[in-house]
Amino acid sequence: MTISFANALGIHESAMHVRGQRASILADNLANVDTPNYKAKDLDFKQVLSRATGSTKETFAVQVTNDRHLNAQGFDANPDMLYRVPHQPSIDGNTVEDQIEHAEYMKNALQFQASFTFLNSKFKGLTSALRGE
Amino acid sequence: MALGNIFDIAGSGMNAQSLRLNTTASNLANAQAASSSADQVYRNRQPVFAAIQEKAMGGALFGNPGMSDHTAGSGVEVLGIVESDAPLERRYEPSHPMADDEGYVFYPNVNVVEEMTNMISASRSFQMNVEVMNSAKQMVQRVLTLGQ
Numbered sequence: 001m002t003i004s005f006a007n008a009l010g011i012h013e014s015a016m017h018v019r020g021q022r023a024s025i026l027a028d029n030l031a032n033v034d035t036p037n038y039k040a041k042d043l044d045f046k047q048v049l050s051r052a053t054g055s056t057k058e059t060f061a062v063q064v065t066n067d068r069h070l071n072a073q074g075f076d077a078n079p080d081m082l083y084r085v086p087h088q089p090s091i092d093g094n095t096v097e098d099q100i101e102h103a104e105y106m107k108n109a110l111q112f113q114a115s116f117t118f119l120n121s122k123f124k125g126l127t128s129a130l131r132g133e
Numbered sequence: 134m135a136l137g138n139i140f141d142i143a144g145s146g147m148n149a150q151s152l153r154l155n156t157t158a159s160n161l162a163n164a165q166a167a168s169s170s171a172d173q174v175y176r177n178r179q180p181v182f183a184a185i186q187e188k189a190m191g192g193a194l195f196g197n198p199g200m201s202d203h204t205a206g207s208g209v210e211v212l213g214i215v216e217s218d219a220p221l222e223r224r225y226e227p228s229h230p231m232a233d234d235e236g237y238v239f240y241p242n243v244n245v246v247e248e249m250t251n252m253i254s255a256s257r258s259f260q261m262n263v264e265v266m267n268s269a270k271q272m273v274q275r276v277l278t279l280g281q
Contacts, residue, residue: 032206
């Protein structure tokens with residue numbers, strides 16, 4: 001009977017990590033709002049989280065049908081990084097729409113805090129279980 | 134840690150925008166700086182922005198191969214400042230002390246309306262980067278209270 005932290009804390013640890021990554025990507029979009037030819041990026045959050053928690057076994061491996069085929073695994077470094085489709089692209093090729101990015105950033109920050117609250121309550125539950133209160 | 138990265142990104146954005154404000158201020162200040170020859174006159178200056186691309190770090194986190202770091206980039210940098218090639222303004226003012234032999238004075242190719250637009254755009258983008266940094270700060274401070 002050992003306490004497994006991975007089971008006790010659940011998805012929230014991974015969720016917080018991916019939220020943090022997404023925040024930095026959205027911040028990068030906002031920093032480049034005036035850069036010519038910059039394309040706004042975003043994470044496919046659901047995909048990243050399901051891969052992080054190991055619930056999908058989806059890898060970008062090449063199918064090998066002959067024993068002389070080369071094994072090319074993970075040739076795509078960032079399969080979850082997608083480009084945002086702009087409603088109204090700028091004339092200089094920049095696809096950052098600052099209001100949309102800002103809204104996404106704020107939403108992401110709130111969801112980060114939600115994940116944090118869940119994680120915190122998990123810890124509180126563990127400590128009260130250890131104290132036997 | 135991705136959250137610490139946000140401070141660098143928003144900082145680079147603020148730096149680039151304040152440099153853009155500097156060039157705008159310089160252009161507006163020199164908008165009426167007359168000169169007697171075309172090669173001595175002040176020309177409109179504009180910064181060139183470019184996104185800083187970082188190598189994608191495929192490092193596995195927490196020993197979990199699915200958790201690779203998604204680093205989009207790390208902000209914006211100013212590649213340099215270019216002088217505009219737009220035609221200079223050549224006014225006939227024979228009474229002007231800077232007038233050349235034919236009575237012409239050269240004025241800078243600064244478009245004041247364009248510069249005012251640049252100024253508003255730069256200050257708004259600067260403000261947005263400040264707000265991004267503020268909410269990142271709140272997120273980090275919240276993380277530091279974990280388990281309390």
